[in-house]
Amino acid sequence: MRASSIPVDAKTLNRMAAQARVLKALAHPTRLFIVDQLSRHEICVCELTDLIGADISTVSKHLSVLRSAGVLTDERRGAQVFYRLRTDAVRPVLAGAREIVQSFAREQVELAKAG
Amino acid sequence: MRASSIPVDAKTLNRMAAQARVLKALAHPTRLFIVDQLSRHEICVCELTDLIGADISTVSKHLSVLRSAGVLTDERRGAQVFYRLRTDAVRPVLAGAREIVQSFAREQVELAKAG
DNA sequence: TGAACATTTGGCCAATTGGCCAAATGCGTG
DNA sequence: CACGCATTTGGCCAATTGGCCAAATGTTCA
Numbered sequence: 001m002r003a004s005s006i007p008v009d010a011k012t013l014n015r016m017a018a019q020a021r022v023l024k025a026l027a028h029p030t031r032l033f034i035v036d037q038l039s040r041h042e043i044c045v046c047e048l049t050d051l052i053g054a055d056i057s058t059v060s061k062h063l064s065v066l067r068s069a070g071v072l073t074d075e076r077r078g079a080q081v082f083y084r085l086r087t088d089a090v091r092p093v094l095a096g097a098r099e100i101v102q103s104f105a106r107e108q109v110e111l112a113k114a115g
Numbered sequence: 116m117r118a119s120s121i122p123v124d125a126k127t128l129n130r131m132a133a134q135a136r137v138l139k140a141l142a143h144p145t146r147l148f149i150v151d152q153l154s155r156h157e158i159c160v161c162e163l164t165d166l167i168g169a170d171i172s173t174v175s176k177h178l179s180v181l182r183s184a185g186v187l188t189d190e191r192r193g194a195q196v197f198y199r200l201r202t203d204a205v206r207p208v209l210a211g212a213r214e215i216v217q218s219f220a221r222e223q224v225e226l227a228k229a230g
Numbered sequence: 231t232g233a234a235c236a237t238t239t240g241g242c243c244a245a246t247t248g249g250c251c252a253a254a255t256g257c258g259t260g
Numbered sequence: 261c262a263c264g265c266a267t268t269t270g271g272c273c274a275a276t277t278g279g280c281c282a283a284a285t286g287t288t289c290a
Binding site (some may be wrong): 006007010013014015016017018019020021022023024026027028029030031032034047050051052053055069070071085086087089090091092093094095096097098099100101104105107 | 120121123127128129130131132134135136137138139141142145146147148153162165166167168175176182184185186188201202204205206207208209210211214215216218219222227
């Protein structure tokens with residue numbers, strides 16, 4: 001017989017939802033690329049648009065998602081708007097995701113050899 | 116005049132897509148809750164289902180997403196299947212997301228005070 | 231103020247996702 | 261083998277998302 005478990009409380013679920021929102025903001029190739037670039041130095045919308053090659057409005061919406069999730073901040077300087085990381089707490093998320101992918105790839109290779 | 120930027124190469128985009136897939140797997144309240152629980156100790160599907168209170172098939176599909184993204188591994192022991200983190204690299208992702216949410220909340224409070 | 235540039239917002243459509251139910255599969259025991 | 265329990269898979273539907281275009285907004289400068 002299995003131990004019966006008490007269901008999650010609403011508070012925990014809310015915390016999970018808040019954190020999931022942050023991760024969701026990062027969980028898109030274009031948005032992750034943006035954040036990766038901004039982890040090096042701030043960049044304006046127009047230059048990001050050049051880098052990405054999508055419609056400016058698309059890039060702007062991605063930036064809006066990242067900003068309202070608390071990942072990025074923006075600062076207007078003249079006609080341009082520059083974006084940068086809002087907090088260094090973003091870095092371990094990027095690094096972790098990178099490492100998960102790498103170690104998973106290595107593991108798959110091992111399994112293939114063994115296979 | 117702005118510096119013109121060279122568009123991203125396909126290789127970088129592929130890397131971003133791979134990492135985004137991992138983050139996407141984590142970017143769901145229920146799945147994040149599962150991973151958070153498993154960051155403490157391994158748990159079987161049936162107990163996770165108790166904890167979450169959703170349909171077993173729903174939980175199983177969430178676990179499948181996390182497993183095929185390289186976040187979790189599973190091990191069958193008798194009739195039960197136990198899941199656990201596949202790598203410790205998952206931890207900094209969780210911690211980072213938590214801290215982003217916290218610092219953003221603090222910042223919002225400050226802004227509200229400042230009016 | 232009007233032209234030119236930078237950015238955001240609204241609207242629309244195709245594609246993806248998350249949930250449940252039902253059915254299939256895997257494993258241990260009598 | 262047949263039953264019971266644990267888990268996965270298939271099918272279906274409602275809701276969300278990401279992309280582009282068009283239009284609105286903000287800023288500089290003549």
